[in-house]
Amino acid sequence: MRHIYRCPLRWADMDAYGHINNVVFLRYLEEARIDFLFRPDKDFQQGSVVARHEIDYKQQLVHRHTPVDIELWVTQIRAASFTISYEVKDPDQVYVRASTVIVPFDFEAQRPRRITAEERAFLEEYTDSAEDGDPSEAVAA
Template identity: 85%
Template sequence: MRHIYRCPLRWADMDAYGHVNNVVFLRYLEEARIDFLFRPEKNFQQGSVVARHEIDYKRQLVHRHTPVDIELWVTETKAASFTITYEVKDGDVVYVRASTVVVPYDFAEQRPRRLTADEQEFLAEYRDDAEKAVAA
């Protein structure tokens, strides 16, 4: 299963050429990740931190007033980390493909932690074959 976040584009996201600035895509990924992880029914309440981002810019996204879709899914789960893969797109047009390694974190103890059984179960629902997206 995949999670879809409808990301609004803002006037301030635009660069001098009228395209969404490449740096802004990091914020878009963050918004999609927060929408995915911090829903009332499935909450990573103990927190998490980003360990790594990889972004492949495929095409320029021109600023407009309609949202862009960010589709995300889980491609790897380990005991103390997981990888989220994203596509920022309109239908079949892909602007960005990206991935983020997320580490569960205990802010009270100030250290990484293992995924709980509930978190692992939640993430398993969103496991998907990343090759489908990469091959497209």
């Protein structure tokens, strides 16, 4: 299963040419990730940190008033990290493919922690291993 986030485009997101600035895509991925992980029914309340981002820019996205879709899914789950892959897209074209490695983190102890059984069960619902469009080509463990 995949999570879909409808991301609004803002005037401040564009560069001098009217395109969405490449740096802004990191914020879009963050918004989609927060929408996915921090929902009332499924929450990584103990916290998490980003260990790595990988972005593959496919096509420029021109500013407009309609949102762009960000599809995300889990491609790998390990004992103390997981990988989320994304596509920023419209029905007929992909603008960005990306992946993020996330590490659950205990902010009180100031150290990484293992994924809980509840978190693993949630992530497994969104596991979609290596298929076209997945930049990491990782398989869920």
